[in-house]
Amino acid sequence: MRSLTALRTLLVLLGLGLCGFGVFQFVDRTAPGPDDVAEVLEWLAGAVVVHDGLLVPAVLAAGVLIANSPVRRVLRSGLLSAGCLSLIALPMVLRAGKSANATVLPLSYPLNWGIVIGVTLVVTASVSWATLQRSRRLSGRGKLKS
């Protein structure tokens, strides 16, 4: 137990050191003024505000909406995939066609986004249907499992 405590103490010290190195690199390589530091801090805080204040509440609301569905778990997985695919697609959809370099973002991103969401929808619907069929078969014997 004592060696574990020593290891944890070491980890904390090493971690603080690496954090310090990161801050040093930022200061050393960009020679930031107070405004530059404030900008980075604002963006760091902004990332948390958008995530904790908008994204997670939206996810929790979606969770409440599907809470009573007999296929809640399947819907949750489908929504997770669709959501992550959309987050990754979004910058490309918004940015496509804006670069002078034709090899950057060369694909039809809105169409491809539609395709991946469509596939996710079809897979989610199929698995939901199969799950419902199975639980209907089992419902005579036991509790309905979502």
Added chain:
Amino acid sequence: MRIALPRPRFGGRLHDPRTATAVGRLLGLAVFVCFVTGVLSHYLQEPPGWLSGHLPTRPVWGYRFSQGLHVISGIAAVPLLLVKLWTVYPQLFVWPPVKSPAHAAERLSIAVLVSSTLLEVFMGLLNTVQWYVWPFSFRQVHWALAWVIIGSLLVHLAVKTPLIIEHWRRPAKPQPALQPDQTVSAALAAHDELDRRSLLRGVAVAVGAVTVVTAGQSVTPLKDADLLAPRNPDVGPQGLPVNRTAKAAGITALALSTWKLEVHGPRPYMLTLDELRAMPQHRVELPIACVEGWSKSAHWEGVRIKDLLARAGVEDGARLRVVSLQRRGGYGVSEMDRPYTRDDLTLLALRLNGEVLAPDHGYPARIIAPNRPGALQTKWVTRLEVLA
């Protein structure tokens, strides 16, 4: 009078340490891979003094592999990070908010870890589409935040060690109950375990989905599934993507019409394009690999850098400065470490995939070297300067 702030209640049962541990270790793996590959790229691009003369030229696909992996693990971190943070979200509302100085310090370290990781992944994703919406340098902040993330992650792991050990393994099957209330809790635990496995399967599917539709920009077998990557390896002049076009670099017809290659060394000389073409030509197959995560292998033909240096009186390679005609944007001048300059595979390439280099690929002459960042494979080369 005390005002009671409304605090959210969380009915879901997967906001628990076991779920956090199961998702967290996957996220930790993705973050670790991202960090290591990122540091590798940084030091290949800006080698510190102690690495000078020792940069590895093998494996030839090393940079392609590591930077493909960097972006793949970064994108895989999106679902992992979001689910991990969702799992621990109720912790944001613990009451009282601060219990002790140690608790305050821990919460501060979490704030640093979460904010840095969110911003890092966001910046990385937008960098791959070359969209810079923030007011600061991408490279410097992405680099500095990487260290802050890995540091605050170690602190986090140290603080949570007992919890992680306790929940590392799946909970044991509940024992036959002695009391009725134990039956209830055992049934709940079994239900939670099923629900957790379903969530983890969902995470695995989401990670797989975002990987399959993006990895084709560097992983050739997945090329046909490349639906949401910023690049397609086949789209570009001569079947190869480009990062900076001739137009963006400010290459003019006038500069090209008077082009000559200057080589500065013990015996300096100049060559016209015809003279360069008359030298022994070599064919190599080497990938061009960008830190933004796209890469593709191609056939290059041109003159070995070591032959050009030998002609200048340098027999066994030397640190080299490569100067481009480029007038706009970064990377117009690059430095090449000695191991590359003595390598048989390092060329001043004149042809690509059987054709004369396209203007966007650096006509009339560009550098191609093994295991090297694409940004340093300087195009429109007009001068080589022996440095040491």
